[in-house]
Amino acid sequence: MLPFRVINQKTTEQILDMARVIETVEQAYTLKAQKEATLFPMVFYEFEPGKADMDIKSGHLTGANIFGLKLVSWFGENTEKNLPQLIGMVMVLDSRTGAPRGILSGEHITCMRTGAAGGIGAKYLARPESEHLLIVGSGHQAPFQILATLIAMKHVKKVSVYNARSYERAAAFCENIQSRLLNMVVSQFKGQDDLLGEYTKRCQIEFVPVENIEQTTREADIIITATSARQPLIQKEWVKPGTHITCVGADMEGKQEIDEHLFAAARVFVDDVRQSVNVGEMEIPVKKGVVTKETIIAEIGEVILGRTAGRTSPEEITIFDSTGIALQDLLTANLVLEVAEKTGAGTVVEL
Amino acid sequence: MLPFRVINQKTTEQILDMARVIETVEQAYTLKAQKEATLFPMVFYEFEPGKADMDIKSGHLTGANIFGLKLVSWFGENTEKNLPQLIGMVMVLDSRTGAPRGILSGEHITCMRTGAAGGIGAKYLARPESEHLLIVGSGHQAPFQILATLIAMKHVKKVSVYNARSYERAAAFCENIQSRLLNMVVSQFKGQDDLLGEYTKRCQIEFVPVENIEQTTREADIIITATSARQPLIQKEWVKPGTHITCVGADMEGKQEIDEHLFAAARVFVDDVRQSVNVGEMEIPVKKGVVTKETIIAEIGEVILGRTAGRTSPEEITIFDSTGIALQDLLTANLVLEVAEKTGAGTVVEL
Numbered sequence: 223m224l225p226f227r228v229i230n231q232k233t234t235e236q237i238l239d240m241a242r243v244i245e246t247v248e249q250a251y252t253l254k255a256q257k258e259a260t261l262f263p264m265v266f267y268e269f270e271p272g273k274a275d276m277d278i279k280s281g282h283l284t285g286a287n288i289f290g291l292k293l294v295s296w297f298g299e300n301t302e303k304n305l306p307q308l309i310g311m312v313m314v315l316d317s318r319t320g321a322p323r324g325i326l327s328g329e330h331i332t333c334m335r336t337g338a339a340g341g342i343g344a345k346y347l348a349r350p351e352s353e354h355l356l357i358v359g360s361g362h363q364a365p366f367q368i369l370a371t372l373i374a375m376k377h378v379k380k381v382s383v384y385n386a387r388s389y390e391r392a393a394a395f396c397e398n399i400q401s402r403l404l405n406m407v408v409s410q411f412k413g414q415d416d417l418l419g420e421y422t423k424r425c426q427i428e429f430v431p432v433e434n435i436e437q438t439t440r441e442a443d444i445i446i447t448a449t450s451a452r453q454p455l456i457q458k459e460w461v462k463p464g465t466h467i468t469c470v471g472a473d474m475e476g477k478q479e480i481d482e483h484l485f486a487a488a489r490v491f492v493d494d495v496r497q498s499v500n501v502g503e504m505e506i507p508v509k510k511g512v513v514t515k516e517t518i519i520a521e522i523g524e525v526i527l528g529r530t531a532g533r534t535s536p537e538e539i540t541i542f543d544s545t546g547i548a549l550q551d552l553l554t555a556n557l558v559l560e561v562a563e564k565t566g567a568g569t570v571v572e573l
Numbered sequence: 574m575l576p577f578r579v580i581n582q583k584t585t586e587q588i589l590d591m592a593r594v595i596e597t598v599e600q601a602y603t604l605k606a607q608k609e610a611t612l613f614p615m616v617f618y619e620f621e622p623g624k625a626d627m628d629i630k631s632g633h634l635t636g637a638n639i640f641g642l643k644l645v646s647w648f649g650e651n652t653e654k655n656l657p658q659l660i661g662m663v664m665v666l667d668s669r670t671g672a673p674r675g676i677l678s679g680e681h682i683t684c685m686r687t688g689a690a691g692g693i694g695a696k697y698l699a700r701p702e703s704e705h706l707l708i709v710g711s712g713h714q715a716p717f718q719i720l721a722t723l724i725a726m727k728h729v730k731k732v733s734v735y736n737a738r739s740y741e742r743a744a745a746f747c748e749n750i751q752s753r754l755l756n757m758v759v760s761q762f763k764g765q766d767d768l769l770g771e772y773t774k775r776c777q778i779e780f781v782p783v784e785n786i787e788q789t790t791r792e793a794d795i796i797i798t799a800t801s802a803r804q805p806l807i808q809k810e811w812v813k814p815g816t817h818i819t820c821v822g823a824d825m826e827g828k829q830e831i832d833e834h835l836f837a838a839a840r841v842f843v844d845d846v847r848q849s850v851n852v853g854e855m856e857i858p859v860k861k862g863v864v865t866k867e868t869i870i871a872e873i874g875e876v877i878l879g880r881t882a883g884r885t886s887p888e889e890i891t892i893f894d895s896t897g898i899a900l901q902d903l904l905t906a907n908l909v910l911e912v913a914e915k916t917g918a919g920t921v922v923e924l
Contacts, residue, residue, distance in 0.1 A: 223581060224660065224678075228922040230574060262616045265631055267640075269668060276671065278631060278642060280616055289618075291629060291644065293664065295671030309575065309671045311664070311924065313644065317620060320627065320646030320660045325676055327575075327924040569922050571579040573662065573678040 223572040224321050229558055231327035233568055237561045238334050238554070239410035240341070240369050241417060246557050247338040248526050250283070250549040251493065255523030258285035259549050261494060264501075266474065273298050275474075279548035282317055283556075290314040292328050292551040308332075312555040322573060324559045328551065331558070335550040336470060337366025339493065340446050341374035343468035343542035346525050346532045347491065352443035352466070353379045356432070358456065358479065359449035360385040360395040363470065365402055367446045372403070372424040375444070382442065384432035386455055392431035399429050436460050447471055447479035458483040463537040469503040470544050480541075482507035488539040491522050491532070494547050502545035574923040575672050580909055582678035584919055588912045589685050589905070590761035591692070591720050592768060597908050598689040599877050601634070601900040602844065606874030609636035610900050612845060615852075617825065624649050626825075630899035633668055634907075641665040643679050643902040659683075663906040673924060675910045679902065682909070686901040687821060688717025690844065691797050692725035694819035694893035697876050697883045698842065703794035703817070704730045707783070709807065709830065710800035711736040711746040714821065716753050718797045723754070723775040726795070733793065735783035737806055743782035750780050787811050798822055798830035809834040814888040820854040821895050831892075833858035839890040842873050842883070845898050853896035 253259040265278040280291035294310040301307060310328020315321065344352070355371055357364050360383050372378055383399070385392040403425040411418040432438045439445065439460035447455065448470040458481040461467070467488070471479050485507045492498035499508055499515050507513045522542060524530040533540050562568045604610040616629040631642035645661040652658060661679020666672065695703070706722055708715050711734050723729055734750070736743040754776040762769040783789045790796065790811035798806065799821040809832040812818070818839070822830050836858045843849035850859055850866050858864045873893060875881040884891050913919045 223583075224656075228579070228924075230923050232574075260618070262618055262629075263614065265613045265616065265629075267611070267613055267633065269633070269640075274671070276640065278613075278616075278629065280629060282618065282620070289620075289627065291642075293642065293666070295666065297669075297671045300670055303670060305575075305670050305672060309666075309673070309924075311673060313662070313664070315644070315646065315660075318648075319651055319654060319656055320625070320648045321656060322660070322662060325924075569920075571920050571922060572581050573579075573660075573676075 225570050225572050226322035227324040227559060227562055227568040227570050229324060229326040229562055229568040231330050233562065234327055234330040234558055237558050237567065238330065240334065240338065240373050242557065243334045243338040243554055244341050244370060244374060246553050247335050247550050248342055250553040251523035252526050253283055253285040254549055255521060255527055259283045261547055261549065279551065281548040281552060283549060283552055284317065286553060286556055287317050288314050288323070288552055288556050289317040290552050292548055294328060294332065312551050314552060314555050314559060324555065326555045326558060331551055331554050333363065333366045335554045336363055336546060337370040339544040339550065340367040340468050340470060341370025342522065343544060344371050344444050344466060345374040346522065347540040347542055348375065348444045348466035349464055349533070349536055351377050353377050354382065354441055354443045356382045356384065356438055356442035356445045358384045358445065358447040359471065360392050361448065363448040364395065365399060365406065367448055367470065368399065369403055369406055371444065371446065373421060376424065378427065380428045380430065382430050382432045382438045384435050384438065386449065386451065389431060389433060396429040396431045400425060449479055450477065451479045452476055454478055454481045456480040458487060461539055463539065466540045468542045468544055472501065472503040472505065473545055474501050475505060478506045479503060482510055482512045484539065484541065485513045485517055488541045489533065490518050490541045491520060491525060492518055492543040493522055493545055495521060497545040497547060498543045503543040576921050576923050577673035578675040578910060578913055578919040578921050580675060580677040580913055580919040582681050584913065585678055585681040585909050588909050588918065589681065591685065591689065591724050593908065594685045594689040594905055595692050595721060595725060597904050598686050598901050599693055601904040602874035603877050604634055604636040605900055606872060606878055610634045612898055612900065630902065632899040632903060634900060634903055635668065637904060637907055638668050639665050639674065639903055639907050640668040641903050643899055645679060645683070663902050665903060665906050665910060675906065677906045677909060682902055682905050684714065684717045686905045687714055687897060688721040690895040690901065691718040691819050691821060692721025693873065694895060695722050695795050695817060696725040697873065698891040698893055699726065699795045699817035700815055700887055702728050704728050705733070705792055705794045707733045707735065707789055707793035707796045709735045709796065709798040710822065711743050712799065714799040715746065716750060716757065718799055718821065719750065720754055720757055722795065722797065724772060727775065729778065731779045731781065733781050733783045733789045735786050735789065737800065737802065740782060740784060747780040747782045751776060800830055801828065802830045803827055805829055805832045807831045809838060812890055814890065817891045819893045819895055823852070823854040823856065824896055825852050826856060829857045830854060833861055833863045835890065835892065836864045836868055839892045840884065841869050841892045842871060842876060843869055843894040844873055844896055846872060848896040848898065849894045854894040
């Protein structure tokens with residue numbers, strides 16, 4: 223019999239804090255840069271175009287002795303059935319024996335590791351004194367992007383929030399985002415008094431809904447796009463020198479959040495070159511011939527390791543295309559499992 | 574919270590009987606032929622060539638409202654660690670909502686569905702009066718191939734067993750195979766008295782280790798190869814008219830069990846054209862230019878549906894290349910889950 227641990231969503235919420243997830247995702251990126259991690263080809267399938275799809279992302283982290291996969295399905299009509307639209311499962315196995323270690327709910331892990339990626343983009347590529355964060359998209363992912371950026375960047379004083387479809391939604395989001403962030407900080411950092419105090423303070427800033435995206439783009443230091451857009455929401459002419467942009471939304475062919483001409487004017491980094499060019503924010507600029515794959519300076523892990531310079535001047539525009547890679551999920555899931563194995567959280571079952 | 578069922582190996586052994594698995598695998602093949610099932614691209618990865626690898630096979634069965642995957646890893650050095658070399662997990666999800674239905678131990682499911690495929694090859698392609706079965710390979714899979722063939726073919730009177738490396742192992746296998754088969758029949762068909770009686774009788778036949786593979790090949794009516802060979806074990810000149818051959822072993826590049834020239838002389842069927850040509854028994858014949866992909870008459874589901882003739886004369890040589898497809902695993906796992914949901918077997922956990 224092969225025992226393994228099943229971890230539900232609530233337990234992943236209890237275990238993970240954004241500071242550790244940022245460290246973990248940095249480690250996933252650096253292991254990849256050090257060739258101690260391998261991404262396997264992604265499997266993508268549409269049950270019904272625009273209504274339901276699924277993907278299987280998998281990989282191997284030699285450096286952490288794990289391999290495995292995340293299966294995520296999206297069923298747009300699930301809300302009517304009282305089920306979540308997105309359902310994710312992460313499977314972690316021991317890469318020395320093939321034995322299963324755990325099956326974990328993938329939803330919160332995905333939210334946290336995706337947020338962490340945004341924080342890491344800002345940490346390594348934005349100007350350190352950045353004060354103004356613009357979040358494009360006020361959906362499920364936005365609070366995680368904000369939390370990670372506030373943890374990574376200590377001078378942020380203002381967060382502008384844009385919803386391309388509805389100013390009212392951005393306004394409603396801004397009304398309660400501070401208390402949502404404070405709740406996240408309190409539950410994630412309880413018992414870590416120094417961090418709790420510091421991050422509580424960082425959340426007590428200004429949150430403003432965006433009426434004029436052009437004007438706000440001209441003012442922002444850091445822009446994070448987390449939408450499902452298929453047309454650019456940010457135009458090149460609006461972006462001031464020194465801005466950092468992280469693109470989170472593009473994860474399949476046809477998605478695009480920012481003007482393709484920005485890539486010709488910026489210093490560009492990605493999490494995975496192949497995925498960025500195939501299904502990420504680089505797909506359309508490359509297909510349109512505005513830039514080539516060679517425009518990408520490096521994968522972000524190279525910057526974290528100090529092998530490649532990130533930002534080289536205060537005037538540069540930098541871009542990080544975070545497509546989301548299995549290594550982030552697997553290493554974050556591994557962190558959950560390590561804590562759960564110590565504390566006895568989750569349910570142990572046998573295969 | 575999303576509940577799903579975890580089923581361990583012992584429970585899969587208690588639930589599955591070979592007659593129902595044969596029906597289930599036939600259904601998987603026919604759903605594929607009716608375009609009510611889709612195979613996703615296979616992911617294959619070698620941790621260390623020749624020592625450890627893993628694959629992820631996945632797919633969707635519209636006709637059964639399920640999708641999912643099987644992850645199988647093979648670690649050759651696990652025996653020293655007191656772990657099984659092959660570890661498999663099947664993940665089944667509802668294709669109307671993406672919700673998980675079950676995680677199942679994959680080992681026994683794989684053995685049973687692979688055996689069933691061999692039985693189905695004989696049932697649809699061998700001469701109905703076939704009496705002599707030759708099994709090439711006396712490993713883990715051999716008893717399942719024999720059981721399925723005896724269930725599918727009622728006139729078999731003699732089973733010859735060949736081990737290319739060691740006559741002694743084939744002899745040892747023959748010494749206890751009858752009691753192993755009787756145990757399988759008793760445990761699988763208890764409570765189904767008619768079948769129990771009939772299949773018990775069918776196991777009471779002659780089991781003979783092979784000394785001279787050329788001579789035995791010349792006498793056999795049905796040949797099943799279930800080895801990890803990389804050189805042909807059966808030569809074309811040895812095969813008599815009217816023989817049916819099912820090849821089970823080839824599942825990655827470089828494997829080959831039978832003479833490539835047999836394909837030019839036979840009526841050839843496969844479970845999946847792409848997989849057979851890429852990693853199955855057709856790979857080497859096609860790469861060597863002996864035959865082309867077009868040599869394949871049809872996928873076996875077309876024969877089961879009666880859309881394509883299987884054997885068209887008693888003199889023909891027929892071949893079925895059974896590479897093993899995810900649809901077999903998923904539908905067999907679904908059968909286990911349906912029984913378990915009724916009887917309460919397994920452990921229900923929440924995601």
